[in-house]
Amino acid sequence: MEMIREIVTSSQNKYVSLARGLASKKNRENEKKFRFDGVKLLCEAVKKGLELDFLLMDESEERAVLEKAEKLYGVKETDINCKAIKVASSVFDKLSEEQAPEGVICVAKYAQDMHCERDAEFFKSIDKDEKILLLESVRDPQNVGAIIRVAAAFGVDRIVMSKDCADIYSSKTVRASMGTLFSTKVDRVADIPCAIRNLTDLGRRVFAAALNREAQKLGEFSIYNGDCVVIGNEGHGLSDEAIAACGRTVFIPMSDRVESLNAATAAAVLVWEFFGSQDNGGNVR
Numbered sequence: 001m002e003m004i005r006e007i008v009t010s011s012q013n014k015y016v017s018l019a020r021g022l023a024s025k026k027n028r029e030n031e032k033k034f035r036f037d038g039v040k041l042l043c044e045a046v047k048k049g050l051e052l053d054f055l056l057m058d059e060s061e062e063r064a065v066l067e068k069a070e071k072l073y074g075v076k077e078t079d080i081n082c083k084a085i086k087v088a089s090s091v092f093d094k095l096s097e098e099q100a101p102e103g104v105i106c107v108a109k110y111a112q113d114m115h116c117e118r119d120a121e122f123f124k125s126i127d128k129d130e131k132i133l134l135l136e137s138v139r140d141p142q143n144v145g146a147i148i149r150v151a152a153a154f155g156v157d158r159i160v161m162s163k164d165c166a167d168i169y170s171s172k173t174v175r176a177s178m179g180t181l182f183s184t185k186v187d188r189v190a191d192i193p194c195a196i197r198n199l200t201d202l203g204r205r206v207f208a209a210a211l212n213r214e215a216q217k218l219g220e221f222s223i224y225n226g227d228c229v230v231i232g233n234e235g236h237g238l239s240d241e242a243i244a245a246c247g248r249t250v251f252i253p254m255s256d257r258v259e260s261l262n263a264a265t266a267a268a269v270l271v272w273e274f275f276g277s278q279d280n281g282g283n284v285r
Contacts, residue, residue, distance in 0.1 A: 001055075001077050001078070001080040001081070001082065001083070001084050002082070002083040002084065003062075003083075003084045003086070004083060004084065004085045004086065005086070006086075007059050007086045007087070007088055008056075008085055008086065008087045008088060008091060009088045009090075009091065010091070011091050011094065011095075013085075013087075013091075015054060015056060015085050015107075016056065016087065016091060016095060018031070018033075018107065019035050019056055019095060019105055019107055020095055022034055022035040022107065023035075023097070023171070025167050025169075025170070028167070028169050032109060032110045032112070033053055033107055033108065033109055033110065034107070034108060034110065034169035034171075034174065035105060035106065035107050035108075035171060036105075036106050036108070036171055036174045036175065037096055037097055037098045037101065037102065037104070037105050037106070037171070037175075038098065038102045038104065038175075039065055039068045039069050039072070039073070039102050039103075039104060040072075040073065040178070040179065041106065041174065041175070041178075041179050042055070042065075042069065042075075042080075042104055042106050043069050043072075043073035043074075043075040043179075044073075044178070044179025044180075044182055045106060045108060045179065045182055046075050046079050046080055046081075047073075047075065048179070048182040048183045049182075050108050050109075050111060050182045051108060051109045051111075052080070052081065052082040052106060052107070052108050052109075053082060053107045053108055053109055054082050054083045054084065054085060054107050055080070055082060055083070055084040055085065055104055055105065055106055055107070056084075056085050056087050056092065056095065056104070056105040056107075057084050057085065057086050057087065057092075057103060057104050057105075058086075058087060058089050058092040058093075058101065058103040058104070059086045059087060059088055059089060059092075060089050060103075061101075061102070061103025061104070062084075062086060062103070064103060065102065065103045065104045068102075092105075097171055110169065111182065114182075114183070114184065114185055114186065115168060115185075115186045115187075115188075116186075116187050116188070117187075117188050117189075118160075118187040118188065118189050118195075119189070120189055120190075120191050120194035120195045120198055121198065122187070123160070123195045123198040123199050123202075124198045124201065124202065126158075126199070126202070127157075128202065128203075128204075128226055129225060129226070130157040130158050131155055131156045131157045131158070131274075131275045132156070132157065132158050132159075132160060132199070132228045133147075133151050133156045133158075133159050133160070133228070133229060133231070133267070133271060133274075133275075134159075134160045134161070134192060134195070134196065134206070134228060134229070134230040134231070135147065135159065135160070135161040135162065135165050135230070135231055135232075135263075136161075136162045136165075136192045136230060136231070136232045136233065136238055136239060136242050137162055137164050137165060137232060137233040137236075137239070138161070138165045138166065138231065138232070138233060138234065138263050139164065139165065139166050139233065139234070140166060140234055140262075140263070141166035141167065141170040141172035141173040141176070142172050142173070142176045142264070143166070143176075143234060143262060143263045143264040144161075144165055144166040144168065144173050144176070145172065145173040145174065145175065145176025145177040145178075145181070146176045146177070146264035146267075147159070147231070147263065147264050147267040148168070148173075148176075148177040148180050148181050148184050148186070149176065149177050149178050149180045150264065150267050150268045150271050151180075151184060151267075151271055152177075152180035152183070152184055153180075153276075154271045154272055154275045154276035155275055155276065156184075156271060156275055157185060158185040158186075158187060159184060159185065159186045159187070160186075160187045160189060160192070160195055161186065161187070161188055161189070161192075162188070162189065162190075162192045163188050163189070163190055165188075168181060168186055192230070192239075192242055192245075193239070193241040193242050193244070193245040194245075196230065196242060196245035196246055197245050199228060200245070200246075200247065203226070204226045204227065204228055205224070205226070205227045205228070205248060206227075206228045206229070206230060206245070206246045206247075206248065207227065207228070207229045207230070207246060207248045207249065207250040207274075208229075208230050208232075208238050208242060208243045208246040208248065208249045208250070209229060209230060209231045209232065209237075209238065209249075209250055209251070209252075209266060209270060210232070210237055210238050210243050210249045210250075210251070211249075211251045212243070212249055214248075214249055215249040215250060215251040216248070216249065216250050216251070217250075217251060217253055218250055218251065218252050218253065218269070218270070218273055219253070219273065223273065223274055227274060228274075229250065229270050229271075229274050230242055230246060231263055231266060231267050231270065232263075233263070234262055234263045250270070252266060252269050252270070
């Protein structure tokens, strides 16, 4: 890590201004960079090979940040391959998005090898053994981040999401993913129903998480390698077009004390059943 010894005292400093501007999706897209706060996310980024652009470090917390990174997460100062700029505490506190700032703000480059814009045609030739979760119009960044974390926990290989889902590089998404975003394949597509049809053309079964007359009760049918599931918007569920493209629907059995689950909670249940408990023969228990 290259530590810049001069302490930044101006909120107009170019590094400070860049980090502040990355709160805007437009600026993130223009720069192809994003920001996130905290020691754990810094260490996850280092361990997973995310390309860091620079760090902003609270002048009074520099040593504490580095000691915590090594003691709790095994990341040494020499493992961090970017420049670090020390910032006056008064400037840092106004810049941090955390209620209890940990003394470090990271700016990283988009992981464009992991996170891609895809044409629906791409899914005509995808690996038949990939575990795929699809999202349509999930607009809450904390839900998207939590879903990415759940997907990583249970071995999902790829998340496919519609372009109107929450931005994966929102600081709220990154925080909710707890760094799993940095090593998860995420594809954005303009046409989720078309992507679904291309997956079914490969012989995959794609299940829409939706309650209709034909919906099958989760846990009462066999699931096989290659099966996929699609989760929809927190309030309105999946579009009619996505459900029709799937041709199969699944619902989570619940007591009558609750009407529905939010997208992240539903994803946790579905992802475990579809992917987390597969045996080597391809069946789910």
